[in-house]
Structures are given as C-alpha cells and as structure tokens.
Amino acid sequence: MRITDIRLSMLRVPLKTPFKTALRTVETVEDIVVAIHTDTGHVGYGEAPATAVITGDTHGSIVEAIRKFIQPRLIGAEIADLNRITQLIQTALEKNFSAKAAVEIAVYDLFGQLYNAPLYKMLGGGDPVITTDITISVDYIDKMVADSLAAVERGFESLKIKVGKDIGVDIERTKAIYAAVEGRALLRLDANQGWTAKQAVYAIQALEDAGVHLELVEQPVKAQDLEGLKYVTERVHTPIMADESVFGPIEVIELIKLRAADIINIKLMKTGGISNAIRIADIAALYQVECMIGCMIETSISVSAAVHVAVAKSGVITKVDLDGPSLCQFNPVDGGVLFNESEITITDSPGLGIREIRGLQPLAA
Numbered sequence: 001m002r003i004t005d006i007r008l009s010m011l012r013v014p015l016k017t018p019f020k021t022a023l024r025t026v027e028t029v030e031d032i033v034v035a036i037h038t039d040t041g042h043v044g045y046g047e048a049p050a051t052a053v054i055t056g057d058t059h060g061s062i063v064e065a066i067r068k069f070i071q072p073r074l075i076g077a078e079i080a081d082l083n084r085i086t087q088l089i090q091t092a093l094e095k096n097f098s099a100k101a102a103v104e105i106a107v108y109d110l111f112g113q114l115y116n117a118p119l120y121k122m123l124g125g126g127d128p129v130i131t132t133d134i135t136i137s138v139d140y141i142d143k144m145v146a147d148s149l150a151a152v153e154r155g156f157e158s159l160k161i162k163v164g165k166d167i168g169v170d171i172e173r174t175k176a177i178y179a180a181v182e183g184r185a186l187l188r189l190d191a192n193q194g195w196t197a198k199q200a201v202y203a204i205q206a207l208e209d210a211g212v213h214l215e216l217v218e219q220p221v222k223a224q225d226l227e228g229l230k231y232v233t234e235r236v237h238t239p240i241m242a243d244e245s246v247f248g249p250i251e252v253i254e255l256i257k258l259r260a261a262d263i264i265n266i267k268l269m270k271t272g273g274i275s276n277a278i279r280i281a282d283i284a285a286l287y288q289v290e291c292m293i294g295c296m297i298e299t300s301i302s303v304s305a306a307v308h309v310a311v312a313k314s315g316v317i318t319k320v321d322l323d324g325p326s327l328c329q330f331n332p333v334d335g336g337v338l339f340n341e342s343e344i345t346i347t348d349s350p351g352l353g354i355r356e357i358r359g360l361q362p363l364a365a
C-alpha cells in the first residue's frame with residue numbers, strides 16, 4: 001500500500017455554545033482535513049485545528065507545511081514502513097505540530113487498514129470503552145453553575161472548569177459550582193495560563209481551606225514559566241497538571257526531572273501526532289507520572305486517533321479530556337469511534353474506521 005496523493009479540505013462545524021477560555025473564544029470548528037490516498041484505493045484521514053494561541057499553527061501554516069515540506073517526502077512511501085514515515089514527517093520541518101499530527105493520524109489510519117485491525121489493537125490493545133469529561137466555559141458564575149448542572153444531567157461525572165480570568169471571581173466560580181454538583185461530579189480546573197504563580201497558590205490554597213476538593217488544576221501559569229509551575233506544585237496539595245508548558249518528549253523529560261508538575265496533558269496537536277504521544281506515555285510510565293489525554297477544538301476525526309492512543313496506553317493515561325465531538329452541533333463523520341456524551345466506544349473497523357466525512361470543502365492543490 002503506497003501513498004499516491006495527499007488532499008486537503010476545510011471542515012466547518014458549529015459548536016453547541018461558544019467555547020470560552022482565558023486565551024480565546026471559539027464558535028465554530030474550522031479545521032484542515034487531510035486525506036491520504038493510496039494505490040490500493042484505501043484512504044486515511046487526519047485533522048488539524050489552527051490553535052494559534054497555543055501551538056502557533058494557523059490554517060495557512062498548516063497547509064503550507066503539508067504541501068511544501070511533508071507531502072513531497074511521502075509520495076510513494078510504503079505504509080508498512082510506519083516508523084520510516086513518521087520519521088520523515090517529524091523531520092520535514094521544525095515545529096508545525098498540528099500539520100505533522102494531521103498527516104501522522106492519516107498514516108496510522110492506513111496502517112490499521114493495511115493489517116485490517118482497529119488502530120488501538122495495532123498500538124497494543126486495551127478495553128475499547130473510555131469515559132471523557134466535558135468543558136464548562138468561563139463565564140458569569142450563574143451561567144457556569146447552570147452549564148455544570150446541565151452537564152451532570154447529561155451524564156458527565158467529570159467537569160473541566162475553565163478559569164484564569166480574574167482570581168477573585170475564579171475562586172467564587174469554583175466554590176459555587178462545587179456546591180451545586182458536589183457528590184455528583186469531580187471538578188478539574190483549567191486556568192489556561194491565566195494566573196501568576198503566587199495567585200495560583202493563593203487561589204488553590206483558598207479552595208483547599210474551604211473544603212473544595214479538586215481532582216487537579218491544569219496549567220495555572222504561563223507556558224514558559226516552568227519555575228512558576230514548580231513553585232505552585234510544591235506549595236499545594238491539589239495535583240497540578242502541565243498542558244501548554246509541554247509539547248514533545250524532550251520537554252516532558254525536563255519537566256519530570258524538574259518535578260514541575262504532577263500530571264502531563266498529552267495532546268496530539270502538541271506532540272505532532274501519535275508517535276510522540278506514545279513516546280511521552282512510555283516516558284511518563286517509566287517515571288510513574290500520570291497522564292491525561294486532551295484535545296483542542298477538533299471533531300471526531302482527530303479525536304478518534306486520541307481515543308485509540310488512550311485505550312492502548314490506559315495504564316498511564318488515566319484521565320481523558322476528549323470532549324471535542326460533544327461540543328460540536330453534529331458529527332460530520334460516518335463510521336469509526338462512537339461518541340455518546342461521556343462514553344466513547346471504539347468499533348471493530350480497521351484503522352480509525354472512518355467511512356465518510358460530510359461537508360468537506362476541498363482546497364485547491
């Protein structure tokens with residue numbers, strides 16, 4: 001099975017409600033979809049969101065990285081040579097992790113199709129059912145409480161509460177939501193870099209003193225502020241998770257050695273795809289550091305790939321934040337992973353199992 005062509009499209013899917021974090025507000029998924037065609041007629045799919053404020057990737061940079069740097073290396077490549085292909089992708093250019101991720105995901109999809117097995121089985125197997133949290137956007141306190149209660153009614157037992165806008169209001173937001181859902185859902189906070197290290201310690205200790213139990217606090221400080229992250233981690237009981245501070249395996253090794261965080265959030269759009277996500281999971285397992293697997297504003301195309309990784313690496317990926325498809329007004333994909341609110345199930349179809357994607361707008365070659 002050899003690669004003959006790589007075609008790019010734009011996919012737009014409106015969100016159910018605006019997604020609001022300390023970094024940005026998004027109303028519609030607008031992602032680049034990669035379709036890798038082969039001489040056997042098999043097609044593999046991947047997807048890249050343009051999360052410029054986190055990864056630096058834009059639609060233009062994703063398209064340019066694939067067309068000018070990655071695609072020329074892959075035409076004619078044999079899918080069975082998976083490790084050679086992932087190496088070609090990762091070394092095609094610096095950074096551009098979302099472009100690399102989209103192409104790698106499509107290649108792994110084809111690798112599963114080549115051997116007629118669902119991807120997670122090719123990655124080592126596991127229980128094909130996992131449970132995700134759902135994000136509660138940062139907003140007025142009453143709105144966040146109402147959104148949290150509605151999420152619990154939909155069956156979500158873990159809520160990822162976005163904070164990081166105003167330290168005083170963030171403490172009140174969290175207390176109000178905790179009081180409303182206590183005993184029915186676990187709370188994770190994600191400040192998306194919105195606090196200073198001292199503010200984070202103040203807020204988390206205030207919540208601990210008030211008896212608010214948090215499962216974890218994600219990325220309290222600026223991405224580059226590893227010392228600040230370590231400062232927070234050392235001073236609170238609540239586990240601290242690194243998200244924007246770590247992208248690839250080398251950064252993860254540094255973070256673990258520094259003991260700057262307790263948990264690592266792996267995202268395919270930060271790692272450049274599946275090969276480095278697996279490396280990070282294996283490194284974390286060696287050091288006995290827990291991981292979450294997360295996503296950006298993505299549809300079920302690329303989130304499916306993360307689900308396969310989560311299942312295959314469930315020994316170390318103990319927390320799942322793969323709510324992208326649940327945030328979308330509709331699922332543009334036929335076949336593959338089943339996203340049913342908090343419950344995600346992988347079917348037996350080969351690769352990612354995607355049969356068709358509706359609403360693709362092809363980009364001129």
Ligand SMILES: C[C@H](N)C(=O)N[C@@H](CCC(=O)O)C(=O)O
Pocket residue numbers: 021023024051134135160190192243294295296297321322323324
């Ligand atoms: C969607 C997911 N629950 C999430 O919160 N992901 C990111 C932010 C994604 C984005 O801004 O596109 C995170 O910070 O964990």
Ligand SMILES: [Mg+2]
Pocket residue numbers: 190192218219243244265
């Ligand atoms: Mg985060």
